[in-house]
Amino acid sequence: MPAHTAYRFPHAQLLGVAGLNRLDAEDLLDTAESHLIAARDGRAKTDVLRGAAVLTAFFEPSTRTRVSFELAAKRLGADALNIATGSASAEAKGERLADTLATLDAMRPDVLVIRHAAAGAARFAAARVKAAVVNAGDGCHEHPTQALLDAFALRRRIGSLEGKTVAICGDVARSRVARSNLVLLQLLGARVRLLAPQPWLPVDAAVWGAEPFTDRSAALAGAHAVMALRIQTERTEGASLASTADYAAAYRIDRDALAACDRDVVVMHPGPANRGVEVTSDVLDDPDLSIAGAQVEAGVAVRMAVLAAVARNAREAGR
Ligand code: CP
DSSP states (O other): OOOOOSOOOOOSOBOOSTTOOHHHHHHHHHHHHHHHHHHHTTOOOOOTTTTOEEEEEESSOOSHHHHHHHHHHHHTTOEEEEEOOGGGSTGGGTOOHHHHHHHHHHTOOSEEEEEESSTTHHHHHHTTOSSEEEEEEETTTBOHHHHHHHHHHHHHHHSOOTTOEEEEESSOTTOHHHHHHHHHHHHTTOEEEEEOOGGGSOTTTTTTTOEEESOHHHHHTTOSEEEEOOOOGGGOTTOOOSOHHHHHHHHOBOHHHHTTSOTTOEEEOOSOOOBTTTBOHHHHTOTTTBOHHHHHHHHHHHHHHHHHHHHHHHHHTTO
16 A cells, blocks of 8 residues: 655546546545545544535436445535436426536535536536536546546555556446546556457547457456446447347356456446346355445545545635
8 A cells, every 4th residue: 555645636626537647646545545444443424524515416327426425525524415406407497507507606515526428517517616526427538536436446455556457348438437447547557458349449549558359358368357347328329239148248257257367356346237247246246356345335435535635625725
């Protein structure tokens, strides 16, 4: 585990992993480590954000991310409020996102956490509100706190990521989890491979520094960690699978496929999982192989670190 330094994450928002440096990421991960240890010792609650308001605005469904942001805000002593979306929302009444943001801004929240189907929505929000904005997933673009919690959980399990090989497998091109992870994992010294059917590999994989594969055995050979991704059915836009069975036969993470990996391989999944399609239940539920549960636990600690840092920096910048 890296030693905690005097370096402080300097940003008043977190719109993506792109733009962070290694010290930024390690400061958040080290701070999250102290939150996780405190929570396990029964000292989860702090008053770091006492009197602050954290608004969560989720325009897309979420279980893990929304609940963990709210819990993180409450554990920091903030008032956490979730704005209605769906049929009870401003959107349903035809309000433009810009007008919704102006309305929320007028209430002077300290932090706005936003998830939206449109890539760039978090940046759009950050340009329109004084609050510190945290991206909780914007379309196919980024999901920075997911990547941070993934790195956190992986680092706790296998130690430094320097020189380690991580294979990200499945619906890569449409995955904001993949995009944020491939940037962050490389920032932390890991080598990243991407495994998917050809149409699901990003055309610019090489530009991002990742090695693309269409063959599962080749992609997993010697891998220290394998991250299975959910098929983004809500974003397939006509490019859905001809045959789920054929996809599973070629790309599913199961015990046979894992035989190609390092003997201490770790399996990850951001959730929610399509069991039997991208990963088998016996792998996902095996605590010797899978850190899916640890990823969820890490979410609260990592989001506490992020909320506290951006709120502090926004306050110090007089926003
Ligand atoms: N991993 C993730 O973003 O899950 P949710 O959609 O449940 O937030």
